[in-house]
Amino acid sequence: MSTDLLLPGSLEGRTAVVTGASSGIGEATAERLAALGARVAVLARRKDRLDALAERIRAAGGDVLVLPTDVTSREQVAAAAEAVERAWGGADLVFANAGVQLISEIDALQVADWDAQIDLNIKGVMHTIEAFVRPLEAAAAAGRPADLVTTSSIAATRVLEKFSVYSGTKAYISHLTRLLRTELGRKGVRVATVEPGMVDTELPDHVTDPDASRLMADLLREIDCLQPADVAETVAFVAAVPRHVNLTEITILPTGQAV
Numbered sequence: 001m002s003t004d005l006l007l008p009g010s011l012e013g014r015t016a017v018v019t020g021a022s023s024g025i026g027e028a029t030a031e032r033l034a035a036l037g038a039r040v041a042v043l044a045r046r047k048d049r050l051d052a053l054a055e056r057i058r059a060a061g062g063d064v065l066v067l068p069t070d071v072t073s074r075e076q077v078a079a080a081a082e083a084v085e086r087a088w089g090g091a092d093l094v095f096a097n098a099g100v101q102l103i104s105e106i107d108a109l110q111v112a113d114w115d116a117q118i119d120l121n122i123k124g125v126m127h128t129i130e131a132f133v134r135p136l137e138a139a140a141a142a143g144r145p146a147d148l149v150t151t152s153s154i155a156a157t158r159v160l161e162k163f164s165v166y167s168g169t170k171a172y173i174s175h176l177t178r179l180l181r182t183e184l185g186r187k188g189v190r191v192a193t194v195e196p197g198m199v200d201t202e203l204p205d206h207v208t209d210p211d212a213s214r215l216m217a218d219l220l221r222e223i224d225c226l227q228p229a230d231v232a233e234t235v236a237f238v239a240a241v242p243r244h245v246n247l248t249e250i251t252i253l254p255t256g257q258a259v
């Protein structure tokens, strides 16, 4: 395997779609994929943030399509897929990354938070798969690389108090990767998931439980957390390896994170 995998132009000719591209991991990944030569469609709800990202990508010479999309809406994701198809032909690198973490004790019955996590972390990913699986299969059938990459979490495998629903959604995503490979792998579509530990993003800002929020803020202070660019580099590497290589489940932790 070549060691020169991540050079300017390494992802030339690839058509990428990144969900949750308005901040954090998705934003950094969209920018990195574009810097490596991919055309990138950026999806999230905050158009102003997507526009600012697009401006940076264009200023660096990249090609970008801003598609404000709520991925909990099957119709909106389908419309985004059609827009990509019209602009560039089908996508061949899909990063289904949008997600939210709303941790709380189960008997606090924060049912709106349960629903929000299930709707985005599970159903949002399924809508993305529904909209893009055929273009991915078509790219692979044409002999091109095709990647479906999701963002799971270390929470998928760790047993942490208050994390039940969030961890459950991420366990779904990690196991989904294994299951999808049984069908898509033999069609030439690589399926991968990244399972990050603590990354310095906007994720903790949405937590409604004050204790849980404090716990995450303390962790962010105590350890040298991952930066979004660390995860972006991992996703870019997953996409840049030769077609016959499928990195599947990639755990990426801050060196100092013990649990």
Ligand SMILES: NC(=O)c1ccc[n+]([C@@H]2O[C@H](COP(=O)([O-])OP(=O)(O)OC[C@H]3O[C@@H](n4cnc5c(N)ncnc54)[C@H](OP(=O)(O)O)[C@@H]3O)[C@@H](O)[C@H]2O)c1
Binding pocket: 019, 020, 021, 022, 023, 024, 025, 026, 043, 044, 045, 046, 047, 049, 069, 070, 071, 072, 097, 098, 099, 100, 101, 120, 151, 152, 153, 154, 195, 196, 197, 198, 199, 200, 201, 202, 203
């Ligand atoms: N940060 C961590 O420590 C960590 C660790 C493990 C896994 N993760 C996972 O990493 C992924 C990205 O999170 P992040 O850490 O980068 O946090 P973030 O900065 O909060 O990013 C979340 C992204 O998801 C988007 N999003 C939220 N609701 C959406 C919706 N309904 N439709 C479309 N996009 C939506 C947000 O954009 P809009 O609000 O503009 O829609 C934003 O771009 C998530 O799946 C998260 O679970 C994070």
